[in-house]
Amino acid sequence: MPKSKEYVSDSDDSSEEEVKSKKQKREREDDNKATKDEKKSAKKARTDDETVWDLGNNRQVNVRNFKGKYYVDIREMYYDKEGDLKPGKKGICLSMQQWRKFMNVVKEVDEVAKLKS
Secondary structure, rough: OOOOHHHOOOOOOOHHHHHHHHHHHHHHHHHHHHHHHHEEEEHHHHHHHHOEEEOOOOEEEEEEHHHEEEEEEEEEEEOOOOOEEEEEEEEEEHHHHHHHHHHHHHHHHHHHHHOOO
16 A cells, blocks of 8 residues: 655655654645735735725725836726626826826816816
8 A cells, every 4th residue: 555645755664753743844834835825815905905085976086006006096987787886997097106296286277177167
């Protein structure tokens, strides 16, 4: 009867202590891997945590992380068949540089908009 991988060694005369040692080492490696996986999922959860500002009329603003870069996304939303609110095609996604430039002209744009309305 062939031995399982857990008990296979270079020599057939391996002691129980060697077997226990190898098993413990394998368990530590598995624990370390599980810990790394937990850290990755925790990090992902933190980056996925988005604050959303509602602009009314199914429009929203949020800051998204995409491929390690942040963007300000102003988007019209739609409801899918299950009734969930999903982002639509209509909208704009600004890089942080573009967002800062936009914020520098907001007061001017607001003044012009007040004069015209």
